[in-house]
Amino acid sequence: MSINFRFIIPFLVFILLDVYAFQTFRVVTKPYSPQWRQFLFITYWSLSAIAYVIGIGMITNLISEKQHLITVYGRTLIMILFVTKLMSIPFLLIDDIRRLLLAVLNFFMVEKNFDTGRSRFLTTVGLAMGAAPFALLTYGALRNPYRYRLRRSKVYIEGLPEGLEGFKIVQISDIHSGSFVFKEPLLNGVKMINEEKADLVVFTGDIVNYKADEMDGLYEYFNQIKPGSAGPVYSILGNHDYGNYYRWKSKKEQDDNFQAVKDIHKKLNWSLLLNEHRVVEHDGAKIGLIGVENFSALPQFPKYGDLKKSVEGMPATDIRILLSHDPTHWDFEVNKEFQDIQLMLAGHTHGFQFGVEIPGWFKWSPSQMVFKQWAGLYQKGKQYLYVNRGFGFLGYAGRVGILPEITSLTLTGKVE
Structure with missing residues (x-):
C-alpha cells in the first residue's frame, strides 16, 4: 500500500476545520428537540465520515482513478464540505476573540462577570x-455539469474580405475527459456544436486531466462532432495534456502517455497544431491559422509554445487567427510583437466554474484574481481575444453561475 503524502496535511487541516465548524451546529441547535438535534448531528458527521473514508482511500491509493464515480464525486463532496466550513469559521474566530477579551476583563474586574459563552x-x-x-455548490454539481450554453459573438475585423464576411467559427475548449462520469449528456453539447453549421471548428486544449486512457469510451461521442466547411477540426494542447500533474513511474511512461494524448486527436480526425500553421481557404479568401503548444505568462504553468516558430514560412493571408490555450499569452507577446494576428482563441480558466454573469451589466469570478482576461471577448486596438469558459470541468464536478460553453464567433467587416 503506497501513501500519497502530499494530501496528508490538507486532510488533517480538513479534520480540524470540521471539529471547529461543528460549534455552529452545536450552538444554533440548542433550542431544538433532542430528536431533531440528533438527526442534524448524525447528518453532519455522516457526510464528514464519507469524506474522511474517501480521503483516506485516495491518500493510501486504495481508491484508484478507475473507481471513477467515487473519485470524481468524492473530490466534489470534499471540496463542498471544505468551502462550507471555511466560510463559517471567520465568525467563530470573531466570537472566540470576543470571548477571550471578556475572559480577560473578568480576570481583572472581579466585580464584573461578563458572559463568555458563544454568541x-x-x-x-x-x-x-x-x-x-453548501446549497449553491450542491446545486451546481447536480444541475450544471452538462448544461451547455451556446454563446454567440460578432468579431469586427477591419478590411475583412467579402469571402470571409459571416465566416463562422465554433470553439470548444477544456474537455477534461477524465472528469466525465455520465456520457450520454455529452451528446447535447455535440448536437449544439453541429447545429451551428460552422465554417471552422476548433478545440483549444486540455482534452484530458492527466492520462490518455481517460478518453476510452468517449470517442464515439466526440467523433460525432462535424468539421467545418473549410476543413477539419483544428486543435491544440493545453497544460493538462502533457501529464505534468501525475506521478509517473518513469520518464518513459510519461513520454508514452504524451504520445498517446497526441494520438487522441488523430483518432478523432482532428488536425493537431504543434507550434505550426495552416492556411485555410474559403470563398477565395485565405486564413492563416496558427496553433501553439501551451504557453503561459504565469510561472506555475508550462511554456512549450513558440509563436515565432509557428509563423515561420507562413505565406500572406487575409487574416490570422491564433489558437493558444492560456489567455495570458495574449498580453505577454501576442498584442505586443504579433499585431498582425487579428484574433486569438483561448480557454484554460473555466471561469473558475464559479461566478456571476449578468449580460451587459456585471461579470465576476474568483478567476479574475489570477487572469486579466478570463471569459468572453476582449479587444485591444484591432486585435481580439476570446476566452472560452470550458466544455468540461475539473476537480469540482459542477458549475455555479459559469456554465459549460460552446462558442460561436461570426467574423464581419461591417460596422453596425
Whole structure:
C-alpha cells in the first residue's frame, strides 16, 4: 500500500476545520428537540465520515482513478464540505476573540462577570454563511455539469474580405475527459456544436486531466462532432495534456502517455497544431491559422509554445487567427510583437466554474484574481481575444453561475 503524502496535511487541516465548524451546529441547535438535534448531528458527521473514508482511500491509493464515480464525486463532496466550513469559521474566530477579551476583563474586574459563552448571533451568521455555499455548490454539481450554453459573438475585423464576411467559427475548449462520469449528456453539447453549421471548428486544449486512457469510451461521442466547411477540426494542447500533474513511474511512461494524448486527436480526425500553421481557404479568401503548444505568462504553468516558430514560412493571408490555450499569452507577446494576428482563441480558466454573469451589466469570478482576461471577448486596438469558459470541468464536478460553453464567433467587416 503506497501513501500519497502530499494530501496528508490538507486532510488533517480538513479534520480540524470540521471539529471547529461543528460549534455552529452545536450552538444554533440548542433550542431544538433532542430528536431533531440528533438527526442534524448524525447528518453532519455522516457526510464528514464519507469524506474522511474517501480521503483516506485516495491518500493510501486504495481508491484508484478507475473507481471513477467515487473519485470524481468524492473530490466534489470534499471540496463542498471544505468551502462550507471555511466560510463559517471567520465568525467563530470573531466570537472566540470576543470571548477571550471578556475572559480577560473578568480576570481583572472581579466585580464584573461578563458572559463568555458563544454568541448565538455570530454562530447563526456563521452557519448561514456556510449553508449558502453548501446549497449553491450542491446545486451546481447536480444541475450544471452538462448544461451547455451556446454563446454567440460578432468579431469586427477591419478590411475583412467579402469571402470571409459571416465566416463562422465554433470553439470548444477544456474537455477534461477524465472528469466525465455520465456520457450520454455529452451528446447535447455535440448536437449544439453541429447545429451551428460552422465554417471552422476548433478545440483549444486540455482534452484530458492527466492520462490518455481517460478518453476510452468517449470517442464515439466526440467523433460525432462535424468539421467545418473549410476543413477539419483544428486543435491544440493545453497544460493538462502533457501529464505534468501525475506521478509517473518513469520518464518513459510519461513520454508514452504524451504520445498517446497526441494520438487522441488523430483518432478523432482532428488536425493537431504543434507550434505550426495552416492556411485555410474559403470563398477565395485565405486564413492563416496558427496553433501553439501551451504557453503561459504565469510561472506555475508550462511554456512549450513558440509563436515565432509557428509563423515561420507562413505565406500572406487575409487574416490570422491564433489558437493558444492560456489567455495570458495574449498580453505577454501576442498584442505586443504579433499585431498582425487579428484574433486569438483561448480557454484554460473555466471561469473558475464559479461566478456571476449578468449580460451587459456585471461579470465576476474568483478567476479574475489570477487572469486579466478570463471569459468572453476582449479587444485591444484591432486585435481580439476570446476566452472560452470550458466544455468540461475539473476537480469540482459542477458549475455555479459559469456554465459549460460552446462558442460561436461570426467574423464581419461591417460596422453596425
